[in-house]
Each structure stands twice: as C-alpha cells, then as structure tokens.
Amino acid sequence: MNKEIDQRIAELKEKYKTLPPEKKAAWERHIKRRSFLDYKKIELIKSDLLRLEARRAQLELCDKNKDLKLIEKKINCKKEKLLRYLGKQINL
Numbered sequence: 809m810n811k812e813i814d815q816r817i818a819e820l821k822e823k824y825k826t827l828p829p830e831k832k833a834a835w836e837r838h839i840k841r842r843s844f845l846d847y848k849k850i851e852l853i854k855s856d857l858l859r860l861e862a863r864r865a866q867l868e869l870c871d872k873n874k875d876l877k878l879i880e881k882k883i884n885c886k887k888e889k890l891l892r893y894l895g896k897q898i899n900l
Contacts, residue, residue: 813887820894839897846893853890860886 824832840847860883867876 813884813891816891817887820891843897846897850890850893850897853886853893857883857886857890 827835839850860879864876864879864883867879
C-alpha cells in the first residue's frame with residue numbers, strides 16, 4: 809500500500825511539473841474559488857506533512873524505531889488524505 813501511495817504521488821508530481829506556471833496558478837485559484845474549505849484542508853495537510861517529515865528526521869537521528877514507525881503511519885495517513893482531496897478537486 810505504501811508503494812501505491814508513493815507511485816500516485818510521483819505521478820501527480822510529474823503531471824504538475826509539466827504544467828506551465830500560469831496554468832499552475834490558475835489551477836490553484838480554481839480550487840480556492842470552487843471549494844475554499846477543501847483548499848484550506850489541502851494546505852493544512854501539507855503543513856502537517858512537513859511537520860511530520862521533520863519529526864521523522866529527528867527520530868531517525870535518535871534511533872527511536874518505535875516512535876518512528878508511529879510517525880510513518882501518520883505520514884502515510886496524511887498522504888492518503890491529501891491524495892483524496894486532490895483527486896476530488898482534479899475530477900471536478
């Protein structure tokens with residue numbers, strides 16, 4: 809399941825990289841205008857992912873495997889939520 813999530817994220821990143829900057833800005837404005845709450849949820853999830861990734865890096869340095877596994881589970885859960893919200897916005 810983890811590989812599937814990583815593969816889907818990689819596909820989204822590749823698709824997003826090919827878009828010109830104007831199109832990216834237009835897409836973000838479209839999401840923001842269409843559903844402001846979903847836009848805020850996406851932004852919140854992105855900030856949570858950054859926080860969790862920083863925490864995971866700290867735990868890797870301290871060799872705390874038990875806590876590391878818990879953080880990785882949370883990261884996967886957040887990634888799934890992000891994909892769900894992005895997929896919902898793309899398909900609209």
